[in-house]
Each structure stands twice: as C-alpha cells, then as structure tokens.
Amino acid sequence: xxxxxxxxxxxxxxxxxxxxxxxxxxxxxxxxxxxxxxxxxxxxxxxxxxxxxxxxxxxxxxxxxxxxxxxxxxxxxxxxxxxxxxxxxxxxxxxxxxxxxxxxxxxxxxxxxxxxxxxxxxxxxxxxxxxxxxxxxxxxxxxxxxxxxxxxxxx
Amino acid sequence: xxxxxxxxxxxxxxxxxxxxxxxxxxxxxxxxxxxxxxxxxxxxxxxxxxxxxxxxxxxxxxxxxxxxxxxxxxxxxxxxxxxxxxxxxxxxxxxxxxxxxxxxx
Amino acid sequence: xxxxxxxxxxxxxxxxxxxxxxxxxxxxxxxxxxxxxxxxxxxxxxxxxxxxxxxxxxxxxxxxxxxxxxxxxxxxxxxxxxxxxxxxxxxxxxxxxxxxxxxxxxxxxxxxxxxxxxxxxxxxxxxxxxxxxxxxxxxxxxxxxxxxxxxxxxxxxxxxxxxxxxxxxxxxxxxxxxxxxxxxxxxxxxxxxxxxxxxxxxxxxxxxxxxxxxxxxxxxxxxxxxxxxxxxxxxxxxxxxxxxxxxxxxxxxxxxxxxxxxxxxxxxxxxxxxxxxxx
Numbered sequence: 001x002x003x004x005x006x007x008x009x010x011x012x013x014x015x016x017x018x019x020x021x022x023x024x025x026x027x028x029x030x031x032x033x034x035x036x037x038x039x040x041x042x043x044x045x046x047x048x049x050x051x052x053x054x055x056x057x058x059x060x061x062x063x064x065x066x067x068x069x070x071x072x073x074x075x076x077x078x079x080x081x082x083x084x085x086x087x088x089x090x091x092x093x094x095x096x097x098x099x100x101x102x103x104x105x106x107x108x109x110x111x112x113x114x115x116x117x118x119x120x121x122x123x124x125x126x127x128x129x130x131x132x133x134x135x136x137x138x139x140x141x142x143x144x145x146x147x148x149x150x151x152x153x154x155x
Numbered sequence: 156x157x158x159x160x161x162x163x164x165x166x167x168x169x170x171x172x173x174x175x176x177x178x179x180x181x182x183x184x185x186x187x188x189x190x191x192x193x194x195x196x197x198x199x200x201x202x203x204x205x206x207x208x209x210x211x212x213x214x215x216x217x218x219x220x221x222x223x224x225x226x227x228x229x230x231x232x233x234x235x236x237x238x239x240x241x242x243x244x245x246x247x248x249x250x251x252x253x254x255x256x257x258x259x260x
Numbered sequence: 261x262x263x264x265x266x267x268x269x270x271x272x273x274x275x276x277x278x279x280x281x282x283x284x285x286x287x288x289x290x291x292x293x294x295x296x297x298x299x300x301x302x303x304x305x306x307x308x309x310x311x312x313x314x315x316x317x318x319x320x321x322x323x324x325x326x327x328x329x330x331x332x333x334x335x336x337x338x339x340x341x342x343x344x345x346x347x348x349x350x351x352x353x354x355x356x357x358x359x360x361x362x363x364x365x366x367x368x369x370x371x372x373x374x375x376x377x378x379x380x381x382x383x384x385x386x387x388x389x390x391x392x393x394x395x396x397x398x399x400x401x402x403x404x405x406x407x408x409x410x411x412x413x414x415x416x417x418x419x420x421x422x423x424x425x426x427x428x429x430x431x432x433x434x435x436x437x438x439x440x441x442x443x444x445x446x447x448x449x450x451x452x453x454x455x456x457x458x459x460x461x462x463x464x465x466x467x468x469x470x471x472x473x474x475x476x477x478x479x480x481x482x483x484x485x486x487x488x489x490x491x492x493x494x495x496x497x498x499x500x501x502x503x504x505x506x507x508x509x510x511x512x513x514x515x516x517x518x519x520x521x522x523x524x525x526x527x528x529x530x531x532x533x534x535x536x537x538x539x
Binding site: 164 | 330331333335336339488
C-alpha cells in the first residue's frame with residue numbers, strides 16, 4: 001500500500017485523488033508510517049508547500065487553538081502548541097509563512113492521541129504561524145501572528 | 156549511534172498519558188556560517204521522531220531545520236496505564252539515531 | 261544606531277544615578293536601601309520572585325519562560341554535570357574531596373572572601389583550584405564543562421538562601437571595588453551597570469526589558485536561548501560589557517570576582533534557583 005502511495009505522490013497528482021489517499025494515517029497494525037516529505041521541507045513557497053502536502057492551499061478555518069507568544073522573547077526558541085477538539089485527528093502540520101522554508105513540522109497521530117502537540121520552533125522574523133489539522137479526511141487551519149524583534153541587549 | 160540524548164516523562168493525568176520529551180541535538184539549519192572560517196555549517200537535524208506506546212506508534216513527527224536546538228515535543232493519548240512502556244526514537248539527516256524507553260508513571 | 265544613541269542620550273540625561281559615595285559606606289545599610297529600592301519600584305513582586313529576573317516583572321515573557329521551564333533545556337546539562345562531578349581525577353580523588361559536604365548544596369556559600377589569600381573565591385575558581393591541586397588541567401571559565409559542573413552544583417543548592425558575609429576590612433575593600441565597578445561608566449556607550457539595572461530596571465531598551473539587579477546572580481549558570489547552551493555569570497558579565505562597547509575583563513579576573521562579590525551580597529536573602537533559562 002505504501003509503495004503505491006509514494007509512486008502516486010511522485011506523479012504529482014493534485015486535488016481529489018490526493019485527498020482520498022490515506023496520507024499520514026497511523027493505524028495500529030504497525031504498518032510503516034508515511035515517508036518523510038523531503039521536498040516539501042525544502043519548498044520556499046507556503047501555498048506550494050500546502051499543495052504538496054494536502055493537494056490544496058485553500059484550507060478553511062477550523063476550531064484550532066494555537067498557543068504562541070504575541071512577541072517572541074527569542075526567535076530561535078518560540079514555544080508553540082496546537083490543540084483542537086475536532087474528532088478523528090490524523091495529523092497536525094505547523095508552518096511559518098515567513099521562514100525560508102515554511103514547513104516546520106508534520107505530526108502524524110494515532111486515533112488514541114489527542115489533537116494536541118507542543119514544541120519549540122525557530123522563526124526568522126515576524127510571521128503568521130499556521131496550523132493545519134487533518135481529521136476524518138477533512139482539512140482545517142488556523143493562524144496566529146508572532147512578532148520577532150531585535151533586542152536591545154545585543155539581540 | 157548517539158547515546159543518552161533523550162529525556163522523557165510520561166505521566167497519567169486526567170485519564171490521558173501526557174508525554175514530554177527533550178532531546179539533545181544541535182538542529183543545525185545549514186544556514187549559519189562558521190565565524191572563523193566563513194563557511195556554512197552543514198545542516199544537522201532530526202528528521203523523524205517515532206513515539207510508541209507498548210509497541211504501537213502513537214505519534215510520528217517529521218521535523219525540518221526550524222525546530223529549535225535541543226528540541227522539545229509533547230503529546231497526549233488515551234489507553235495507557237501506569238507501568239506501560241513508552242519508546243521515543245529519533246533519526247537525523249546524517250543517519251545518526253538514538254532511542255529510549257520509559258515507564259508511564 | 262543613531263536612533264539608539266539618541267534614545268540613550270535622553271535616558272542618560274534623566275538619570276538619578278545613585279551616589280558613589282567614597283567615605284564610609286556601610287554594606288548593611290546599602291543592602292537595605294538597594295533591596296527597598298526595588299521593592300518600592302515593583303511593589304507587586306513577592307521578594308523571592310526577584311530571583312526570576314525579568315520574568316518577575318513582565319507577564320508576557322514570563323509565560324514563554326514557564327513554557328520552557330516545563331522541560332528546561334538545562335536538564336540535559338545537569339545530568340552531564342553530575343557525571344563530570346562524580347568522575348574521579350587521575351589521582352583517584354574527586355571534586356567532593358575539595359568541598360564541604362562533598363560539594364552538594366553549597367553554592368549559596370559562594371563567592372566568599374578568603375581572608376588568608378585576601379581575594380574573592382567564586383565557585384568556578386574553587387572548581388579549577390581543586391582540579392589544579394589534583395593534577396588536572398583547569399577548565400575554561402565561560403562555558404562547556406565548567407558550566408555543566410556548576411549547573412549540577414547549583415541544582416543541588418536550589419532553594420538555599422544567600423547570606424554572603426564581609427568578614428574583615430580586606431573583604432570590605434573587595435566589596436567596595438565591586439560596587440565601584442557597578443557604578444562606573446564604561447565603553448563607547450558610556451554606561452554603568454547601574455544605569456540599566458538600577459535606574460532603568462523595568463524600562464525597555466529596544467524590545468528588551470531591563471532586569472533588576474536584585475536577583476541577578478541567583479540563577480547561574482544560565483541556558484540562554486541566544487547562546488543555545490549554558491554559560492557562566494562571568495560569560496554574561498563579558499557579554500554585557502561588550503554590548504556597551506567596552507573591552508571585557510577576563511572571566512574570573514579580580515574585577516569580575518569583586519563584582520560578583522558585590523552583586524551576590526546585594527541579593528542576600530534570596531534563594532538560589534539555578535541553573536536558569538533565559539532568552
């Protein structure tokens with residue numbers, strides 16, 4: 001199953017075909033999880049990255065809470081958490097629009113896992129931090145702008 | 156194989172197992188220059204973190220260079236009991252890896 | 261740069277810089293004045309919270325700090341520090357042989373004035389003297405192994421109250437020198453420590469909030485996000501001096517040790533909370 005899915009991804013199918021593929025679904029039968037999206041991590045354009053991952057960059061807003069500071073103390077270590085009460089969460093994806101490569105992280109979650117992850121990220125400058133949640137095959141997004149400043153005490 | 160790079164805490168809280176992990180890793184972006192030589196320091200970062208509960212994958216993280224140095228990850232899931240085993244394993248872009256097992260408390 | 265100089269210029273004009281009286285300074289009186297100054301400036305901060313620096317006076321950055329403290333990056337360093345601390349020297353002895361109580365829970369006793377040697381002994385200095393006495397090479401003072409050992413020792417001393425003593429005239433001289441340093445302008449920016457951390461504590465310098473001097477030495481060594489690693493107090497002194505475009509002194513130089521002696525005495529009554537994490 002996984003091999004066929006990788007081949008389809010290489011062919012660059014978009015839209016419906018990709019949307020129906022079980023990308024990033026962790027099933028409790030120990031099958032291999034999705035391949036590391038090498039190319040998407042290098043993608044410099046936010047919309048392109050979203051299209052590569054989900055087949056679309058037009059993702060509606062959903063009930064997702066992004067906890068991140070309004071002004072980051074230090075752009076190298078910005079604590080971020082994403083939580084959602086939407087059921088059936090399969091994956092949570094984090095992107096920072098203004099980073100050299102917007103895709104920051106992609107988390108695949110088992111059905112037993114809460115729609116919640118927390119981590120610490122690097123931000124090059126002030127930017128929206130975007131979370132995309134995939135649940136029951138549907139996509140939802142949220143965004144929060146985090147400011148990154150130059151300190152006075154030598155940065 | 157790296158050693159002793161992972162610290163993990165797994166506790167039952169409100170019926171869920173809350174896992175917090177801290178990993179020692181440079182997470183070098185490949186964009187920084189060595190101040191002395193002027194050359195770019197090559198990218199060195201964790202690509203994948205696989206988190207298992209009693210042998211079953213609960214969370215798989217795909218990371219890029221924008222995850223902070225000495226990365227932190229937290230997630231929660233149901234269906235765990237005290238005494239269960241949590242395993243955290245990472246692999247990086249240089250092919251290095253480490254893993255640790257911890258008991259749910 | 262122009263904007264910054266202009267803003268600093270305005271800052272400097274308005275300064276009520278504390279007197280640097282030479283005559284008879286009583287450390288006990290100065291301590292009370294110093295601590296009362298901050299208590300009045302920040303009336304809502306519980307005394308012990310001053311040990312948390314800028315996080316005691318700024319809720320927004322406190323939230324981020326608390327997020328990091330949930331699983332602080334220095335935890336890895338404490339473990340490594342413990343390993344280093346417990347590894348014996350080539351001659352079979354170990355750090356525990358050099359310190360009272362085996363080196364556990366004693367960081368609050370530093371720095372102290374050695375009345376025989378007539379100098380300030382900091383914990384970092386004591387660690388290296390222990391190494392040299394036992395045939396080992398001294399460690400570099402700003403980061404790396406010494407910072408990890410200090411992190412472990414600081415961790416075992418968490419919660420212990422500072423009660424630095426000034427035992428005799430020589431010690432008083434060292435304390436006075438530290439005080440002198442604190443209030444002396446230096447660097448191209450011509451600023452004294454007191455300008456930022458005493459007179460303007462709580463105000464902003466660009467996007468940074470100046471932390472109060474009260475509580476400064478309690479949380480070292482510190483994992484600074486900026487450094488991406490642990491660093492010692494003297495590393496921070498040097499960094500701060502560089503930031504006012506002054507040539508820094510060497511770590512563990514007499515100047516910095518006297519400064520540490522003064523600063524730590526002025527934080528007497530606060531409980532140690534190292535190692536810390538800061539931006």
